C-alpha cells in the first residue's frame with residue numbers, strides 16, 4: 296500500500312511587528328525627507344489646507360522638492376487644491392507612488408482611497424493610526440526637501456497619531472484667524488505641541504484683513520492682533536499674516552495655488568514672505 300502523503304505543515308503564523316519594528320520601517324522609508332512639518336489648528340475652516348497648499352506651491356516654485364500628505368479623513372482637500380482630484384496613486388508590489396500635482400508637488404491624500412468626495416470615513420482612532428503607519432511605510436516619497444502634513448482640526452486622534460508615529464518632525468505651523476473663538480482653540484494646539492515636544496515653528500494669521508480692490512480700504516473682518524497675541528503669550532514666532540482674498544478660494548477650488556493662479560496678488564506675496572521666514576528658520 297502506498298504511504299499516505301504527509302499533510303503540509305500549517306503556514307507559519309507570522310508575529311505582528313512590534314512597535315519598534317514599525318517605527319524603524321517608517322524611519323527607513325522617510326529617511327530621504329529633510330523637513331517634515333505639520334500644519335494644524337484647533338479650529339476647522341481657518342485655512343490649514345489653504346496654507347498647506349499655498350506654502351507647498353511657493354516652496355516648489357522656488358525649486359524645493361515638496362510633498363504633501365493629507366491626513367484629514369473627514370475633509371481631505373489637498374487633492375482638489377493641488378489639482379489632482381480624481382487621479383490615483385500607482386500601487387506597485389513594493390510601494391505606492393504619490394500623485395504628482397501642480398508644480399511637481401507629490402501628493403498623497405486620503406481622498407485617493409475614497410470612491411468620491413461625498414463618501415464619509417467612519418473610522419475609530421486605532422484604525423486611523425494603523426492607516427498612517429501603513430501609508431508611511433509604503434508611500435515612496437523619495438528624496439524631498441519638505442513633506443507637509445495637513446491635519447484635520449483639533450488635537451484628536453490624527454494629531455496624536457502624527458506625533459507618535461512620525462519620527463523627527465521638524466515642527467508645527469499653527470493657523471488661526473483673528474477671532475477670539477479661533478485663537479482660544481489654536482492656543483490648545485500650541486499647548487498640545489508643547490506637551491508632545493513638537494517644536495513650534497510659528498503661527499500664521501489667516502484671513503487677517505480684507506483690502507478693498509477698488510479703494511484699498513482695509514477691513515479687519517474677524518478682529519485684530521490675534522496672531523501677534525498668540526505669538527507673545529506662547530513665546531512663538533508670528534510667521535506672517537495672509538489677507539482674506541476671495542480669489543484664493545476660487546483658485547484653490549480649481550486646483551491652482553495662488554503663486555500659479557494670481558502670482559502678483561498680495562496673498563501670494565504673504566505666502567512668499569512666510570516661506571522665506573520658514574527657510575531662514577530651518578537653515
Ligand SMILES: Nc1ncnc2c1ncn2[C@@H]1O[C@H](COP(=O)(O)OP(=O)(O)O)[C@@H](O)[C@H]1O
Nearest residue numbers: 339340341342343344345502538539540543544
Ligand atoms: N485667506 C483666505 N482668503 C480666502 N479664502 C480662504 C483663505 N484661506 C482659506 N480660504 C478658503 O476657506 C475655505 C476653508 O479653508 P480650509 O483651508 O479648507 O480650512 P481648514 O483646512 O482649516 O478646515 C476654503 O475654501 C479655502 O479655500
Ligand SMILES: [Mg+2]
Nearest residue numbers: 343344367372
Ligand atoms: Mg483642511
